[in-house]
Amino acid sequence: MEKLRKAMRSPSTAINSHDSVENIKVCVRLKAQSELDPDGRPNLPSPWSFDSNSWPNQIQLEPQFSEANRKQQFSHSYDAILTGSDNFQIYDCAAKSIVGSAMDGFHGTIFAYGQTSSGKTYTMTGTEDEPGIIPQAVDDVFKHIRRAGNTKEFLLRISYIEIYNETIKDLLATEQAELRIHEDKYRGVYVAPLKEEIVTNPKQVMRIIERGEANRHVSANNYHEHSSRSHTIFQMVIESNDSQLGSNSFPMRLGLGTHHRTASQSGVKLSYLSLIDLAGSEKFTSNNDRRKEASFINKSLLTLGAVISKIADGKTGHIPFRDSKLTRILQTTLTGNCRVGVICTVNQDLPYIDESINTLKFGARVKKINTRAQVNKVADEKALIQKYHSEINELKTKLNKATVEQSKESSKTSVAANVDSAQEQELEALRLQNQKYEEEVMELHLARTTYKERIDHLTKLILSSSSMGDKVFKRSRPMSVHIGHRSSNSLNPRLSLLGKQRDKNERLEWALGDIKFKNRYIKELEGLLQSLAPETAASPAKVFRRYTEIQGLKENWDVGSISLNAEKEKAMEEKVSNTLGRVASLRLSRQFAPVPFLRAEPLREDPPEPSSLEEDDIIEEQNKIILELEQERKYQTQTVADLKDRVRQLEMQQFRRAELAATKPVSSETTALKIRVAELEVALEAEREWRKKFLQANAAPRSPTITSAPISPIPPPRLRPTPSALQTDSGSSSPS
Ligand SMILES: Nc1ncnc2c1ncn2[C@@H]1O[C@H](COP(=O)(O)OP(=O)(O)OP(=O)(O)O)[C@@H](O)[C@H]1O
Numbered sequence: 053m054e055k056l057r058k059a060m061r062s063p064s065t066a067i068n069s070h071d072s073v074e075n076i077k078v079c080v081r082l083k084a085q086s087e088l089d090p091d092g093r094p095n096l097p098s099p100w101s102f103d104s105n106s107w108p109n110q111i112q113l114e115p116q117f118s119e120a121n122r123k124q125q126f127s128h129s130y131d132a133i134l135t136g137s138d139n140f141q142i143y144d145c146a147a148k149s150i151v152g153s154a155m156d157g158f159h160g161t162i163f164a165y166g167q168t169s170s171g172k173t174y175t176m177t178g179t180e181d182e183p184g185i186i187p188q189a190v191d192d193v194f195k196h197i198r199r200a201g202n203t204k205e206f207l208l209r210i211s212y213i214e215i216y217n218e219t220i221k222d223l224l225a226t227e228q229a230e231l232r233i234h235e236d237k238y239r240g241v242y243v244a245p246l247k248e249e250i251v252t253n254p255k256q257v258m259r260i261i262e263r264g265e266a267n268r269h270v271s272a273n274n275y276h277e278h279s280s281r282s283h284t285i286f287q288m289v290i291e292s293n294d295s296q297l298g299s300n301s302f303p304m305r306l307g308l309g310t311h312h313r314t315a316s317q318s319g320v321k322l323s324y325l326s327l328i329d330l331a332g333s334e335k336f337t338s339n340n341d342r343r344k345e346a347s348f349i350n351k352s353l354l355t356l357g358a359v360i361s362k363i364a365d366g367k368t369g370h371i372p373f374r375d376s377k378l379t380r381i382l383q384t385t386l387t388g389n390c391r392v393g394v395i396c397t398v399n400q401d402l403p404y405i406d407e408s409i410n411t412l413k414f415g416a417r418v419k420k421i422n423t424r425a426q427v428n429k430v431a432d433e434k435a436l437i438q439k440y441h442s443e444i445n446e447l448k449t450k451l452n453k454a455t456v457e458q459s460k461e462s463s464k465t466s467v468a469a470n471v472d473s474a475q476e477q478e479l480e481a482l483r484l485q486n487q488k489y490e491e492e493v494m495e496l497h498l499a500r501t502t503y504k505e506r507i508d509h510l511t512k513l514i515l516s517s518s519s520m521g522d523k524v525f526k527r528s529r530p531m532s533v534h535i536g537h538r539s540s541n542s543l544n545p546r547l548s549l550l551g552k553q554r555d556k557n558e559r560l561e562w563a564l565g566d567i568k569f570k571n572r573y574i575k576e577l578e579g580l581l582q583s584l585a586p587e588t589a590a591s592p593a594k595v596f597r598r599y600t601e602i603q604g605l606k607e608n609w610d611v612g613s614i615s616l617n618a619e620k621e622k623a624m625e626e627k628v629s630n631t632l633g634r635v636a637s638l639r640l641s642r643q644f645a646p647v648p649f650l651r652a653e654p655l656r657e658d659p660p661e662p663s664s665l666e667e668d669d670i671i672e673e674q675n676k677i678i679l680e681l682e683q684e685r686k687y688q689t690q691t692v693a694d695l696k697d698r699v700r701q702l703e704m705q706q707f708r709r710a711e712l713a714a715t716k717p718v719s720s721e722t723t724a725l726k727i728r729v730a731e732l733e734v735a736l737e738a739e740r741e742w743r744k745k746f747l748q749a750n751a752a753p754r755s756p757t758i759t760s761a762p763i764s765p766i767p768p769p770r771l772r773p774t775p776s777a778l779q780t781d782s783g784s785s786s787p788s
Contacts, residue, residue: 073422074391074423074425075419075420075421075423076392076393076394076418076422076423077131077146077391077394078394078395078396078415078416078419079130079131079134079145079146079393079394079396080102080109080111080130080132080133080395080396080398080412081133081134081175081396082100082133082135082398083397083400084400085098085400085401086401089403095401095402099400099405100112100113100114102133109130109131109132110129110130110133111130111133112126113127113405113409117402126412128412128413128415129416129419130396130416131145131419132145132146137182139175139178139183139185139188140182140188142185143185143189146185146394146395147162147185147188147393148192149391150391150392151189151192151196152192152196153391153425154193154288154324154391155193155290155323156321156323157290157321158323158391158425159323159324159325159385159390159425160324160325160390160392160425161326161328161385161392161393162327162392162393162394162395163326163328163330163394164185164328164330164394164395164396164397165330165353165356165395165396165397165414165415166396166397167332167333167397168331168333169332169399170399170407171399172280172332172395172397174397175397176327186286186327187254187258189288189325190254190257191254193208193254194254200292203294204292205293206290206291207291208252208289208290209248209250209251209289210257210286211249211287211289212224212261212264212285212286212287213246213284213287214267214269214283214284214285215284216281216345216348218348219377220233222246223263223265224249224260225246225247231244231245231246232244233377233380241380241381241383241384242381257288264284268282269345280331280332281331281342282331283328283331283378284329285327286326287325287326287327288324288325289322289323289324290321290323291320291321291322292320292321293321319430320430321427321429321430322429326385331345331349332349333350333407333410355375355376355379356378357414357417359373359386360418361417363386363387363421364417364418387423388423389426389428390423390425392418392421392423394415396411396412396414398411398412450499564681566685567681567688700736700739703736
């Protein structure tokens with residue numbers, strides 16, 4: 053392979069930066085043999101043999117097949133003979149240098165030629181894993197721009213046409229204008245009016261190509277399912293210039309003759325890179341439409357063959373370029389100022405031996421053709437890049453003018469505003485004037501914004517290494533195409549919706565946390581109640597019941613036991629986590645919605661978007677949960693207060709009992725009780741403090757949604773007898 057690459061770069065074929073006479077470069081690509089022949093029998097070995105270690109590479113028909121077919125010994129040489137499925141290899145051999153020189157201002161044309169099903173589309177377009185010459189060339193063009201650094205700037209536009217039944221169709225245009233073939237001394241032969249799209253990154257190019265592919269004529273023939281029934285020409289117009297963006301040459305005073313060094317001195321380089329996938333010739337067709345298509349295809353390919361023969365033989369006189377649209381369009385390419393690469397695709401199977409011989413003969417003739425490519429430079433007014441620069445400069449001048457005018461007008465309005473109020477009439481006139489100025493300022497402001505936007509837009513279209521950012525593709529990765537992406541405008545309401553949902557989720561989470569905390573606290577209070585008055589073990593239920601009676605919530609809320617509370621909490625938690633899950637998946641589907649790859653596969657539709665109905669559902673559900681949680685919180689707040697009341701009452705009873713006991717003779721029990729009473733006093737004071745804070749925090753009126761400050765999660769002091777107190781009780785005294 054290395055030997056082959058060296059050979060491809062040999063002096064006679066190397067692309068120099070200077071124009072030179074050179075042969076058209078021809079590579080042969082032998083498609084790997086299938087196991088079975090078209091009749092389903094095991095395939096015979098390939099009748100072709102070749103030596104890819106010599107240069108130029110030679111291919112021969114094995115003698116027995118020559119004899120068997122009564123053919124003369126067939127042996128020809130080409131720039132490269134390749135087998136296998138590796139499209140990177142074929143790109144390196146047949147296309148890379150032509151694409152490189154197109155970036156330097158040389159026109160370039162690459163096309164695949166061969167019988168139907170021999171691999172032309174595979175070679176030119178490729179698959180997802182094996183991107184063909186077109187996607188690799190696109191990728192390479194942008195790599196070149198990146199490599200050029202900030203010293204150069206580029207403007208790229210693309211067009212895509214097909215020739216179907218001798219009619220030219222613009223694959224990118226939605227409405228078909230009548231396309232005609234024109235000729236001028238600068239551009240040579242070209243098609244117009246074509247829809248050309250300015251492109252700024254490889255993905256965009258591939259998206260446009262795939263849009264065109266969808267309009268292309270493809271159908272099943274006797275040989276395979278997706279036979280190209282038309283010739284397609286993908287063309288990239290490359291304008292390049294020494295960098296002006298970001299240089300100090302702005303603003304230029306165009307038309308006044310004093311602008312700095314621009315492309316007018318050096319010229320803008322302009323080249324056409326044409327990548328062509330020809331339709332395949334076929335002998336037999338089974339249906340009428342196909343037969344008509346095939347006859348057009350065969351006729352244009354025969355004309356191409358005849359034209360090539362005449363040019364290759366150096367015959368003077370009439371060359372039948374005009375006999376087919378294809379040869380007419382390729383006229384400039386084949387006769388002069390263009391670097392050309394041809395890939396002859398060959399089906400090795402024995403039944404196709406005649407077609408293969410024709411293809412190889414065609415390649416051998418093409419190889420004899422010389423072209424003399426030269427760097428193409430155009431005057432300012434012909435290059436779009438220069439037109440854009442001129443427009444940018446004009447707009448910048450207008451922008452400066454508008455800025456100056458605007459500041460003048462603004463100062464006038466402020467002067468007018470300061471006029472003495474006594475001079476009423478004058479003031480009225482000034483007011484009117486002021487209003488007018490303000491309107492003018494507004495208009496100027498609008499004009500400035502428009503200029504700025506246009507400048508931004510034009511500047512973005514002109515590519516340089518820095519303006520392209522990180523849009524580089526790795527060689528091993530085919531370009532994928534993203535469709536159906538939403539505009540930022542349509543995204544904004546969704547973003548704000550997601551923001552609202554997130555806020556609500558946070559509130560849901562917070563409310564749930566708060567309720568959990570209160571549940572724990574209620575449990576603790578109940579424990580405390582039991583410890584203070586074991587005889588009131590059933591009191592929690594009583595307390596609850598009393599509370600629900602008061603609140604009129606009995607029908608909604610079974611408060612028989614704490615375990616019901618826990619169940620309710622679990623259900624609520626589940627509900628909240630379901631909603632949060634749905635919202636999260638909705639958010640994920642928004643962010644990472646898969647985008648289909650369109651080139652190798654049929655067009656896939658956008659992934660289904662979660663409908664706005666679903667969003668409404670989620671929001672409604674969230675609102676419902678928030679309301680429920682809100683009620684739950686209120687209910688628990690009341691319960692807590694109630695239980696605390698009860699605790700206090702019991703503590704007071706105990707306190708009184710302790711006081712009574714204190715009047716009796718001191719015993720170890722009374723000592724213990726006294727200590728306990730002292731502890732309770734301290735705890736009670738702390739409890740009062742906490743309760744005050746608690747009530748303050750909850751005093752603010754609550755809206756149906758949870759918006760007020762959360763209740764302080766600081767737990768109240770525990771009023772349960774402390775272990776130390778109990779220890780003193782049992783350790784230091786004996787029961788009386
Ligand atoms: N070098 C190759 N390696 C692997 N598969 C190949 C190769 N060449 C062609 N094929 C496969 O053979 C089939 C026909 O190839 P392709 O469509 O490229 O033929 P074609 O010459 O463009 O035919 P047509 O002129 O009818 O459009 C495709 O399924 C393609 O993937």
